[in-house]
Amino acid sequence: MGKTGTWRVFRPVIDKEKCIKCWFCWVYCPDAAIARKEYPEVDYDYCKGCGICANECPVNAIEMRREEK
């Protein structure tokens, strides 16, 4: 149970403006890396960057950005 955030090549970035709080990103995240706070919050220590959240967000509020290392 290392910090799997280091596996990431692309990182999901959530645009709260767009978010309609459908919580799809939360329910589908294989890594339980999105918290259901006021808005969805990504835990970058563990998010592996699969992109499911972005793919499933109905309003395209999540963008996958190349990690800078």
Next chain:
Amino acid sequence: MGKTGTWRVFRPVIDKEKCIKCWFCWVYCPDAAIARKEYPEVDYDYCKGCGICANECPVNAIEMRREEK
């Protein structure tokens, strides 16, 4: 494969007079001990005396008799 005829307590005896050659006794004998000759013929060397032939003979042509030893 000993001679299983010695297992017998009762022996089937076929009454040719009554026999209608339906061959049930032949087909049902678990020990292949009845030959399909002109009339059914019991091989007493191997017949174990189960009595199926007598039970199945539609005309009661087979009688089970106590073995004399």
Next chain:
Amino acid sequence: MLKEIIFYGRGGQGGVTAANLLASAALKSGNKGVQAFPFFGAERRGAPVKAFARISDEEIYLRSQIREPDVVVVLDTGIMDVVNVTEGLKEDGIVLLNTPRKPSEVEMPCRVATVDATTIALNNKILVGGIPVVNTPLVGALAKLLDGVNIEAVKEAIKERFGKNAEANANAAEQAYNEVVL
């Protein structure tokens, strides 16, 4: 003193039970060492089977089969065509046969006892799957032939073992005890 007994019979006739009953009865009769065991093949009902019993006033350490019996019991004389039942029999050993014949009518090179256990079984209506069970009468007969075993212990052993058929079997044993001829 060690007594060794072999039972010859067929699967389904209860030869193994006979050996067990004899051992129980022997224990009840005060013997410290008793033992009963089958020589099982993978035999099916009707095939020849063999069982053994040992009785002694001391603990028994033997585990091997009996090769030189004191008494041989033949549950079904039919197997005598296939098996030499007197093989290894001790000099003064006895063969107990289940037959309506008298010992005098039997030609064997040893002491012979007889009892018509099949008829006794049929009379007492002890049958399993159509086959008369001759073991209890034969154990009854053995009580007569063996010093260390008494008929009351035999009947008690039968009663412990058999449920609703206990009475019929005990009767058969007693009858055989009375009818056996040496």
Next chain:
Amino acid sequence: MLKEIIFYGRGGQGGVTAANLLASAALKSGNKGVQAFPFFGAERRGAPVKAFARISDEEIYLRSQIREPDVVVVLDTGIMDVVNVTEGLKEDGIVLLNTPRKPSEVEMPCRVATVDATTIALNNKILVGGIPVVNTPLVGALAKLLDGVNIEAVKEAIKERFGKNAEANANAAEQAYNEVVL
């Protein structure tokens, strides 16, 4: 002379294939002893993995893992947060990093070479399941760093192994060979 190389990467990036390609290329370049092997955990895609290669002019009997490498190749600098890649590195050993940075921009207590394999992979469109495969460019870069291995052998090894993507991968290797900076 024995040269020992460790590859650090993540499942799916092709670190194991890199080691294999290097061994093939080394054999083609005339080395008698070559060897390539992974340290597999039960790792899944994305998890850190390690692979090893040995190159020698004599037959290799070693079967143990490499503990004191001559060269360390880092397919993904992200793992440097979790793994100390210079551990055991020989005195004059080299670390080859997959990074857009120059060696001078990297602070490490050893000789450093760099090549931007990810960009080369993306440019050559070599991806598996969305992940850029950086192994072929890095093996190309190694041909520059290792004496006994030539770039033609690397390209040949790539062509033997890859079917329809052979060309793209060979190009990537060549490009990296040219772009690597020590």
Next chain:
Amino acid sequence: MMVAIKDLPLDEKILKGHAACPGCPITIALRIALKALGEKTMLVIPASCSAVVQALYPKTAFNVPTLNIAFEASAAAASGVSSALKALEKEDVLPVVWAGDGGSYDIGLQALSGALERGTDFIYVCYNNQMYSNTGIQRSGATPYGAWTTTTWKGKEEHQKELAEIVMAHHIPYVATATIAYPTDLYEKMKKAKEMKGPRYIEILAPCPPGWRFDMSKTVEMSRLAVETGAWVLYEMVDGKMEFTGYSKRLLAGKKRKPIKDWLKMQGRFRHLTEEDIEEIKKEIDAKWDYYMKIYGGNEDGK
């Protein structure tokens, strides 16, 4: 078009002198099956009464090549035999598994299922005596509800597995049921299966006198009564198409079933059942037949 008993081949592949109990259903079934299958048959037999009845090494009562194999492994071994025959270009020889219900419903199920899924070219015969008879009457997955065995002293509490149904769910070319009381039905199903390719499954009800506790002369009668009471059903499913056969077909067409009680009462293993238990069992059989009527009935001749 049914073959008549007198037309069944005389040739016997099961020799006299085998070691089965008097009145054993297995050897009846095997005699008939091998008349249909003929000499180009290789038997694969797991641990079971069928392994024992062959008699002791170095003798054998079976006159076709016979491979005895571990209890759970018959279908897998038969896959090997089948593939080897193919590889050695002897495809005219047919591997036939001859397994008990224990070796099929329970411990051998996985090997069977695997062989069906990969399309093994063989016939798998399960002779079902509804218990482990070889080891002395223990419950199997095929033991019916309520039956006494030495591991279900008060009667089995669970219902039997429906192996033929499970096999049908594998969508194989041929599935059939039979029983020894109807030798021509059994013979014809074997013949039909023999002419096909791929996995074929035939299950034969085999009433066992010591196991079911009935007189050894009643084996065939018991088998017949199972069909007449609807406790056992004769059918075949060819490429997914179901057809009832023989007496069962007549039942489907509306003939009245004999009371199940008649069948139960003949068997010592059901002796302890109360009237309510019997009523319970009757209801299930009724329900089963209602279901058959609904899906397969409606046609006078039961097609």
Next chain:
Amino acid sequence: MMVAIKDLPLDEKILKGHAACPGCPITIALRIALKALGEKTMLVIPASCSAVVQALYPKTAFNVPTLNIAFEASAAAASGVSSALKALEKEDVLPVVWAGDGGSYDIGLQALSGALERGTDFIYVCYNNQMYSNTGIQRSGATPYGAWTTTTWKGKEEHQKELAEIVMAHHIPYVATATIAYPTDLYEKMKKAKEMKGPRYIEILAPCPPGWRFDMSKTVEMSRLAVETGAWVLYEMVDGKMEFTGYSKRLLAGKKRKPIKDWLKMQGRFRHLTEEDIEEIKKEIDAKWDYYMKIYGGNEDGK
């Protein structure tokens, strides 16, 4: 009456930092399932990706008691767990097997069937990614016709086993199918199963990016499309009564299925299929749905 996503419990039993591939369907399914099952759950897990994703000893990402067990033994081990819980009077705890398709359709089938027959009180979940993913993508009994794997390079020649059908032939109280794209459907089925007794079986389609060869961001999309094209069907069978659920219910009610081609084309494992192959597969799906329509259809809402 369907629960809404926002109503699903927040509590997570699958901790962050597990070892699954990015985009893994297993952990999505497990997260949702455990939300329904709650903390009085004991997992029994055979060899599979699910054993690996837990992370390395002495750590673990699973926050319910978890018993890892040999590949073929999960249902049997769960029987032991279930009986022990009964004997120790802890019947409020539920044993749940969490097994892959390989461990269920193939090597673990017998243990499963045995547990079902003897009425084990447990839930058996098969997450079906249609191949052995843990060992690197080999065919399983669940691999569909035509799919590439590393043991079927030209595409599997046989059709997949229908395990849910096989399980239904065991006549157990509850059988259901689900998939991760429909989390509330899955959640409710788990909840319903949890409230019942006896053997319960739930199978979850779990598209695996490396195994099926698609981009890791498409796991959920792939799952959804399987249902929309009719390749996967959502239903539940309670005490023998079948009911379609969710999107599949709408399909049964007459909604048009998306072309199966859309689903096949998204997956690298089907890349080699010709147009004829695809047509073939389409026909089968059509036939399957025709069959469903015939037996279960006819009611507007698909009941």
Next chain:
Amino acid sequence: MIVIDTGNHIAALAAKMAKPHVIAAYPITPQTTIVERLAQYVENGEMDAEFIRVESEHSAMAACIGAASVGARTFTATSSHGLLLMHEMLHWAGLARLPIVMVNVNRALGPGWNIWSDLNDSLSQRDTGWIQFYASSVQEAYDNIIQAYKIAENEEVMLPAMICYDGFILSHTSMPAEIPEQHEVDKFLPEYKPAWKMDVEKPATHGNIVPPEYYIQIRYDMHLAMERAKKIIQEVGEEFGRKFGREYGLIHEYRCDDADYVMVTMSSIAAEGRVAVDRLREKGEKVGLVNLRTFRPFPREMLKYDKMIVIDRDISPGLGGVVYNEIRGNGSEVYGFMAGLGGMDVSYKDIERMYELAKQGKEGLYPLEVK
């Protein structure tokens, strides 16, 4: 109380009196009558246990593993092919350190089918981490089962235990056995309090992936536990002796004190061997006998006699007698005989003969190839 019954029935009685929570077993000749009897006990309420009627031996052991993992006391029994089919799960139970108790009725392996006694079945499980007891009488079978639980469940041990005895020769032989009262057994063998178990209160994962550094320790600790078991077996055997009058250790010596030759064997041959020793002693031969009660742990350090004659009812192809090979090499002069395979009867006369042959410096397969 003295009870006369077969080895199997007495074993079933012992199992019953040990009060396991869960039994999972599958029938196989010659073990069957154990299972049957236990099913009967459970069904008629004489025993308060869950009986799992599994579909194979592999599942029997898996079910015991599942049950033991939750903290239940478990029992099973098998023989021959049943034991072989469990092989993977035997290793599993050992490494998982679950104190499962099992009876194995020794029987030969196929093909061809042979249902008679032969120790290859259990001996070929000697690497699985199971304690192995061998009984030479019905009484010992009973006593071993009761003690096995106490030993297996001991914190310092925590290993599964197998009680072995010869098929038919003991399993189907009726002999008298002294059976203690239930309350005495309860006192000797209190309820099982597992050191670890699956528990929803304390969620933990068992058996996930173990990296080499941990694996080597876990596996070695299992080896040490087997070594520690020696002491515990001794202690429990002594306590049993104090309570029930029959004392046990790892081996049982008979007339060894002044013996020139000591015969070493186990299971029923060890009983028969006493008769041979008595007869040989009568003839003036200085001979003794060791009955190996445990084969795992193996009491090698106790087997230090100048001249030994080992009788194996087994043969490992390419190795020979398994017991012989574990004894060999301790500095003694050792003669090995393989005898009684596949149920061949071994009588005291045969054992006397083997003694004579050993004195001539011979050994081998008795009676066929001795040289």
Next chain:
Amino acid sequence: MIVIDTGNHIAALAAKMAKPHVIAAYPITPQTTIVERLAQYVENGEMDAEFIRVESEHSAMAACIGAASVGARTFTATSSHGLLLMHEMLHWAGLARLPIVMVNVNRALGPGWNIWSDLNDSLSQRDTGWIQFYASSVQEAYDNIIQAYKIAENEEVMLPAMICYDGFILSHTSMPAEIPEQHEVDKFLPEYKPAWKMDVEKPATHGNIVPPEYYIQIRYDMHLAMERAKKIIQEVGEEFGRKFGREYGLIHEYRCDDADYVMVTMSSIAAEGRVAVDRLREKGEKVGLVNLRTFRPFPREMLKYDKMIVIDRDISPGLGGVVYNEIRGNGSEVYGFMAGLGGMDVSYKDIERMYELAKQGKEGLYPLEVK
């Protein structure tokens, strides 16, 4: 031709070139790539064999037994739990005297899951009647497979054979190997002509019930066949040497001639050991190495050195190192180390260290508990 590839791929190539009629196999890490490669060979027509995609290893071995009984040449491969699950069928194949050839990629046993090298899996099958080869290089893996068929199918032997090598360390390591031409292999290994097989022309029954008198003979003959195999292995190894330039026997000695200490080990540690020996020799230590090629038959009579150091990558609970225990007791001074369990890396430095420890009279679990 020199080919560079992993141990598994080279093994698959060897299997292909041996031309089996039937392959039945089930995937398991780290054997998987053998199966995958063979499936590919068969599917793309490079190999004319039937590939049975079984649903378990038990069935894999059962299928091989079925196929071999009809006279087919067969191949399978497995590892660890797969091998354990085959246990019953391994005994079966042995006693049925079927020359099945199998690769076992050595891997540790669970629980917990551990996929790395460890020889307990195959060593705990040492009673099953299988010939066991251990390879220390990819080349040896290839050569052993080809020779195994010729040895197993020899009339005097007729036993199944297992080729073992370390998981990952060899299975996944790419190394160069010299691969002969197909026609050369064909000449060395002609078509299999079985002495007996199932045949509808000559109906016979295999494996029915065997009474003790016959059983004892059948089982003993299996033991003798294993002994006879020694000669055949030697002969075939020499013939192989003549034809392909690499000669083989039961053991391979390296710098043993004047050695004071001989290290004995097998599998990959034996290769690494050469490096240690070379380094120690450089330091003036008189040390040699024996690479055990066969563990069954076990060449005990060849292992007569004054002082031996045995390195086991295994541990049998209650016994210790399996190889050590089979060697022990031949009159030599023997030190035993258990090392590398569960994939623990064993380097030449570790081996040098064990040598030093042995010289101090120490032995045990390396590196944790040496005394």
